[in-house]
Amino acid sequence: MTPIFFIINPGSRHHKSAKFIPQLFDELKKLKIDYEYELTNTLQDAWSLSRKANQQGYDTIVALGGDGTINKVLCGFYDDGGKRISKAKLGVIHTGTSPDFCKSYGLPTVPALALKSVRMGFSKQISVARIEYHKQSGASQTGYFACCASLGLGARVAQKSNSGLRKYLGDTLGTLSSIFFSLCGYHASDLELVCDGEKQVIKRNYNTFIGKTRYIASGMQLRHSLGETDERLYVLSIKNLGFLNILPVLKAVYSGQPIREKDYISLRYARSIEVLSGDRNREVEFDGDPQGYLPCRISIASDQLELITNEL
Numbered sequence: 397m398t399p400i401f402f403i404i405n406p407g408s409r410h411h412k413s414a415k416f417i418p419q420l421f422d423e424l425k426k427l428k429i430d431y432e433y434e435l436t437n438t439l440q441d442a443w444s445l446s447r448k449a450n451q452q453g454y455d456t457i458v459a460l461g462g463d464g465t466i467n468k469v470l471c472g473f474y475d476d477g478g479k480r481i482s483k484a485k486l487g488v489i490h491t492g493t494s495p496d497f498c499k500s501y502g503l504p505t506v507p508a509l510a511l512k513s514v515r516m517g518f519s520k521q522i523s524v525a526r527i528e529y530h531k532q533s534g535a536s537q538t539g540y541f542a543c544c545a546s547l548g549l550g551a552r553v554a555q556k557s558n559s560g561l562r563k564y565l566g567d568t569l570g571t572l573s574s575i576f577f578s579l580c581g582y583h584a585s586d587l588e589l590v591c592d593g594e595k596q597v598i599k600r601n602y603n604t605f606i607g608k609t610r611y612i613a614s615g616m617q618l619r620h621s622l623g624e625t626d627e628r629l630y631v632l633s634i635k636n637l638g639f640l641n642i643l644p645v646l647k648a649v650y651s652g653q654p655i656r657e658k659d660y661i662s663l664r665y666a667r668s669i670e671v672l673s674g675d676r677n678r679e680v681e682f683d684g685d686p687q688g689y690l691p692c693r694i695s696i697a698s699d700q701l702e703l704i705t706n707e708l
Contacts, residue, residue, distance in 0.1 A: 403460065496544075586673075634661055645660060
């Protein structure tokens with residue numbers, strides 16, 4: 397039995413999570429958990445430490461931080477082809493701002509309770525999305541996400557939210573403010589998608605969400621028909637925004653009610669999505685952080701992830 401390996405981001409939630417680290421070590425001692433750990437300086441450290449821990453054969457690897465940290469640790473479980481590197485389980489202790497990952501999968505959001513779940517080690521399988529996108533240099537990059545990707549306005553909103561608005565205004569109000577600030581001067585562009593081989597052009601696309609969980613970001617939620625191991629993804633497009641339909645769109649994405657097809661919002665499902673073009677607003681964001689640029693391809697990874705949960 398190998399020790400549990402903790403990847404700890406003391407900088408999450410504007411460095412507030414650092415205050416939990418002494419408590420974490422006290423709890424680990426009380427629970428008599430055999431463990432090892434590393435602290436991160438950057439989000440990229442979370443990926444490299446996760447990759448190394450998977451290669452070294454740890455049975456359980458735990459991400460402690462916000463959704464950005466969780467995503468990078470998750471990415472370290474996979475090679476570029478969608479295969480798991482090891483049979484390790486992923487544990488999550490959320491100390492960030494918005495616990496979308498935990499809410500999506502029914503995980504404890506209180507760190508002490510999450511640690512007890514890690515100790516028990518019960519787990520379930522979930523499907524994970526694989527995304528091929530591009531960096532600013534034009535180089536191709538492969539990543540993974542367990543919640544949602546945004547194409548368009550979402551990356552700008554994430555940048556403004558992460559830059560400090562949520563720190564001062566709170567999660568939901570900070571994100572709403574980021575949306576309104578981001579809309580100022582934003583010019584929608586046409587987006588060309590190929591969903592399961594069927595080409596579609598979304599006129600005046602403001603943002604297209606592609607994902608698999610109910611919680612999109614910071615209180616936004618989508619009612620859909622996907623299960624945790626489903627091999628499909630939803631494709632939710634916000635388009636043709638005007639003064640009269642901004643409030644109905646916000647109500648649709650915050651209420652959690654079923655989406656009704658309108659000229660400004662649409663929902664469909666697909667196993668494979670290829671985004672061919674977008675003449676402007678080409679940024680790609682997933683699981684809370686801007687990552688790169690279009691074009692991109694998204695599908696479900698061939699191997700499922702073993703996620704530690706709080707119940708059998």
